[in-house]
Amino acid sequence: MSLLPLTFLLPLAGTLVLALSRGRLGPRSSAVVGVVSVGLAALVTAWIGWHFVDSGVGGVDMTLWTWLSVGDFRPTIGLRLDGLSLTMIGIITGVGFLIHLFAAWYMQGEAGVTRFFAFMNLFVFSMLLLVLGDNMLLLFLGWEGVGLCSYLLIGYYYWTEANGWAAFKAFIVTRLGDVFLAIGLFLMFRELGTLNIAEILQRAPEVWAEGAWQAQLAALLILGGALGKSAQLPLHTWLADAMAGPTPVSALIHAATMVTAGVYLIARLHGVFELAPGVLYLVGLIGAVTLLLAGFAALAQTDIKRVLAYSTMSQIGYMFLALGVGAYDAAIFHLMMHGFFKALLFLSAGAVIVSCHHEQDMRRLGGLWRRLPLAYAGFVVGGAALAALPLVTAGFYSKDEILWEALAAGHGGLMLAGLIGAFLTSLYTLRLIIGTFHGEMKSDNARHAEPGRGLVHGLPLVVLAVLSTFLGAWIHPPLEAVLPTSPGAGVHGAGHTVLGIVAAATSLVGLGLGAWLFLTRWRWLSERVSTGWAARLWWLWHNAWGFDIAYDRLLVRPYRGLVRLLESDLIDRLLLLAAWLAWGLHRGLSLTQSGKMRYYAATMAAGVTLVLLVLVVSG
């Protein structure tokens, strides 16, 4: 266990080596440093996981040093390893390593490979701290750290201004959530007197009654943080723009790990949410609404990465839904499966994008399945998992569990939303695959696609593809000791079977309908959506229900107006009035110093007269 700090120190070391190299490392050696550091971290994690599961203890605490100590305020730099954090670090280092490996292929020939891997390693470091931290402040450190890395990596292609703004937007929107989280921390520290997570979970029920307003407020504020990070309504707008970054970044940060941090946070602080049932239900509701809205939005995208981005939002919506019904382990399980298959999808998309000379618009791809068989296979396997193809894919098991838990917890409405979402998922998945790989090749970039070669390119795709099938679903995260048992656990009635069949049917119907529509009616569809009310609906979906436009009108523009209004420092201007007054007096008085002797004499005479007059009148 004492090797635990190595998991995050190795990526940190990688970052430092890359950052301090000052350009002396070539692209190849940079990639080697970046990949190897995360690879070693993955090995260490595997070793730790083996021992942890083997030892059977519930959790290990490890305090490195006291961060600071003032009065009662003593957060530590301390780690906690338990089933939940082990699952998370497994995903982070494991999937992270595969993505790093793939990135070594993807980033060939790009400018600034050193920078890329430095940020990626820094991200892995921060993410590991986020999940390993035993107190909220350390968690917050990782939380902000991943946000910063996300910012930097989205803006990796800095020379396009829009990418910079996309990164900016991502950081600011998540930061808004973080502010709520920070206020939540203040509240919890005031009420509970500690920031240690274990102590919070222990003291919260002692201090707060169920439904106490402090508990509700704390949960709500934490939820605010989680919404921002996990791109849920209403703080979801940044994720689609975040696709401006290199594709491995989207795979690692905006699909597999960082965006699921919100899910992790809520699962971690489940004790607080248990005390605030209203907020917990709100979590589920937000998840359900997000998964539906994002599902519709995904239907109308043309950029393959944007489709995947909305699908990520939608899938995280499932996780929130699971959290909301109290099925924390189902949420984490889906988080893991989603990590596998979404990473696979993104990496396959990356393979397509690089092969097609950075073309990522579906309208200019098509017919690639022959040229890019590996990417096609990745898409098919990942897509099947995403659409929850029954029995053979990992996604089926995790999604099925979520739906069953929702039903078991008595939230039929949420379950229904999940079912509709599953249908939508099947539709947009097929649209994505068919639009990209079938039909005719619609541009030169597609016609001259060059398939990727080599182990570095192939291995991550293959491994992730394997993990996305039912083989992945065999991995059983050791969450029992950490998370409360979910409502549907242990109940295997007929209802479960029926629901499973219904879910499978939904998915199959969706796939069938999709196959029919997109294989045979593609042209009809695209004509249909370019006129009339369908066009308007399409526009709405394409712009993800207009949230961006609304925020721009309601928040960004007034802010800019305010800034422009104050630009010249109005308050300072006000104080300058004193200076102007002095200046005016100066002008006035200097007029009297005219150098004209007669005026001086006249003024003197007048003054004397005045004095004498006063004497006369008063005397």
Added chain:
Amino acid sequence: MTLLWLILIPFIGGLLCWQGERFGEQAPRWIALGTMLMVLAITLGLWFYGDYHLPSLDPQGEAVRWTMEWQVAWIPRFGISIHLALDGLSLVLIALTGFLGILAVLCSWHEIVHRVGFFHLNLLWILGGVVGVFLAIDLFLFFFFWEMMLVPMYFLIALWGHSGSKGRTRIRAATKFFIYTQASGLLMLVSILGLVFANLAHTGEYSFDYATLMQTPLSDGLAMWLMLGFFIAFAVKLPVVPLHGWLPDAHAQAPTAGSVDLAGILLKTAAYGMLRFALPLFPEASQAFAPVAMGLGLLGIYYGALLACGQQDLKRLIAYTSISHMGFVLIGIYAGTELALQGVVMLMVAHAFSAAGLFIVSGQLYERLHTRDMREMGGLWGRLGSLPGFSLFFVAASLGMPGTANFLGEMMILFGAFPLVPWVVVLASGGLLLAAIYSLLLMQRVHFGPPQGKEHFADLDRREYLMMLTLTGLVLLFGLYPQPLLDTTGAAMLEVQQLFEGVAPLSSLAKGNQ
């Protein structure tokens, strides 16, 4: 005696620099560097050997407040003496002065080419004055040093500054700076005299001594007026929003070394003054004034942040961020809990590093691009070697990225103030978001976007790289292991807190020690 030397060394060094110019251009630089190294070394020695933990008790049962003290009569008929004293707070700030002094000398190594000797004379005299401010506990002496800093700063801006855009000449900026601070200093003088006369009326003796004046009984109204005199003087220097007008101009027009000193140290003298004088001398009045002060702090946070977003001049942007950060400091000071006060110290140190870092970055950008206008920048990420990395780091520090000392400072202030004034803290937290906006706007405008040229600029040379690396290291060090710093200032802050809460300080300290 050591304390006296701490003050004298910069002054003497300054004179040597001035005369040393005869021996070539490099001589003043090396002399100045040596001088500041000496100050820093002495301070670190004091830190290492001194005991700053808790005021120890002497046999009479009276608390010894200071770790070191030195006193000699100056003008005995008015009870004025040269009374210097050192405790944890002043020690930390003097160490900071020494360190930033070294940075200031280093970062003007190539920037200043004419009248090098006189430049370093001014620079060192500012630093000497600042050290004096941090050490003096005779109010007259404090005022003396307080005014003393201004004159060399005026020359620094007026003679070596950059003339900005339309109507923003360096002379104007220098004059504005001087008038603002001078006028507010006079208010403080009036307050000091008022306090002295109140004490005279009570005891029949003139005294400018800190400990004596603290015992002066004051009526509520008088205490409020005197406190306001002190507060306004410090508020101008901090700066608090309606009185901040000098800062953007002075920062933007000053040479890099001047900006580093201004942001790094001179602003801290104000916070120090509040902690050392305004609060302990008038605890009740300060307590009553706290809501207003916190309101001003909030105003500062938002106003500074909003204005920072609207600037085109890189250094003006950074200057406005300072205003925003100092809003947090003000809230922390007037929240008055131990955690918040320690957070204030932390944020002061952190802001000194991060603002200095940002100003040095902008100075280095200016050396390469010869402009500070962000409209002429953009896309610099790939053209400047490792400079963008460092600017990224300091931008992150300035937006309060966890792991940097700034984060701890802000968080400690907010955590400390939340139990007392939750709404203020909630509103102040909004400042965290705005901090992100202006910080990233800086990144966006300077380093992102399409490059405006192909050629690569010179990478950082060894001197610059070392400076930046040291600053980075310190920000991270205090962000991850701030305990030595907090232990040093702990006793001083505890005392302020107890005074502020209206508890008789000596008895409670005695109790705390048993």
Added chain:
Amino acid sequence: MSGVPMEHGLVLASILFALGIAGLICRRNMVFVLMSLEIMLNAAALAFIVGGTAWGQPEGQAMFLLVITLAAAEASVGLALLIQLHHRYKTLDVDAANRMHG
């Protein structure tokens, strides 16, 4: 009749003084300005004499001596200035030498 009331003498002095001051103010020609000054000094001297004789004291005349000295000095310096003015600016306008911009 037995003598002049002192006030009458002083009124005469006042009238002369007022005339002098009026001339001083309204004339621009430096010759006239100087003459007006002489008138004013003379008026003041007259007041001294009136006072002295009214009280039967010779001090008035002693002061008159001082005043007349002053007048002589003033006239000599003033005329020298006048010559310089005329020499440099070819005019006797006292405002010609004004370099203030008020």
Added chain:
Amino acid sequence: MEIAFYLSGLVAVLATLGVITNTNPVHALLYLIVSLIAVALVFCALGAPFAGALEVIVYAGAIMVLFVFVVMMLNLSDTVEAQERAWLKPRIWLGPSVLSGVLLLTLIAILWLGDGGRVIEGETLTAKAVGSILFGPWLLVVELAAMLLLAALVTASHVGRLSSPAGSAGRREPDARKEAS
């Protein structure tokens, strides 16, 4: 004697009026001499013949001759007279007249309000009496007067030099002013 006072007083006032209203410098000077002599008569009438004599000798004699010399030296022509006439418009002299009128009224009012009643008998204060106090208690005044005269002598001789080194610079001044205006 009273008649002498009032008559010569009237003459003095009228002559002075002539001085300040005249446009010809030479005529004005002559008026001024008349005024001074009238004042000298007043002195005599009041019983200060020594002062009257001094007035005639020093003032009307020496100082006025100085003026006459200067005016003649400058050779002020008719253009000066025309210019004077142009400068003497009602707009210009009205204000000063009102001002000095008010001043005069005020002075008279003060005189009226004071405790009057003292009458000048016309008893002669001889030069001997004046001389004895001048070289008695008022010796300092004499010394001061002497020094003043010396200083005036030096100043006048210095200022009056025409070949001043700044002469050339001075000549450019009017042009510069013109350009500036």
